[in-house]
Amino acid sequence: MRFLIICLVCVSSSACVNDTTEIPPGIMPPDSLTAFIKDLEVIEAALLIMRRDAQNTEAYKDALYKHLFEKHNTSPEKMKKTLAFYTENLALYDRIYADVITELNQDLLKLSEKSEKTNDL
Numbered sequence: 036m037r038f039l040i041i042c043l044v045c046v047s048s049s050a051c052v053n054d055t056t057e058i059p060p061g062i063m064p065p066d067s068l069t070a071f072i073k074d075l076e077v078i079e080a081a082l083l084i085m086r087r088d089a090q091n092t093e094a095y096k097d098a099l100y101k102h103l104f105e106k107h108n109t110s111p112e113k114m115k116k117t118l119a120f121y122t123e124n125l126a127l128y129d130r131i132y133a134d135v136i137t138e139l140n141q142d143l144l145k146l147s148e149k150s151e152k153t154n155d156l
Contacts, residue, residue, distance in 0.1 A: 056127050063109060063117040065127065069134045071107045071114075076139060078103060 058064050063071065078099045082092045104110055109117075121128040 056124050059120065061113065061116060062120045063107075063113070065131050065134075067107065068117065068121070069131050069138065071103070071109070072132065072135045073138050074103055074106065076135065 082096060082099070085092045085095070104114075121131070
């Protein structure tokens with residue numbers, strides 16, 4: 036699993052975007068990959084907080100990753116193929132990761148607004 040995360044981070048540097056890139060069969064399309072990576076980032080953050088709080092993450096890690104792959108109807112093997120494709124199309128991956136960051140920031144803003152409303156009560 037660490038390999039997958041390292042690959043996702045490593046391929047996030049790239050050149051220009053080619054909007055005409057055809058996604059081959061069996062490769063996760065950009066919108067699906069955006070959702071997958073977003074969920075992966077949330078899982079990684081949760082595990083990091085648990086480790087920081089001296090909790091044992093081993094009991095949760097495998098179940099969280101299994102749920103991630105099931106939720107997105109994929110497997111580690113399919114993700115390896117997807118990452119290999121996006122390694123060859125780094126600009127497209129860069130755009131996907133920018134979308135992930137945007138969506139995570141939007142979610143954070145919504146949570147902050149919700150928290151402020153709760154505190155006002």
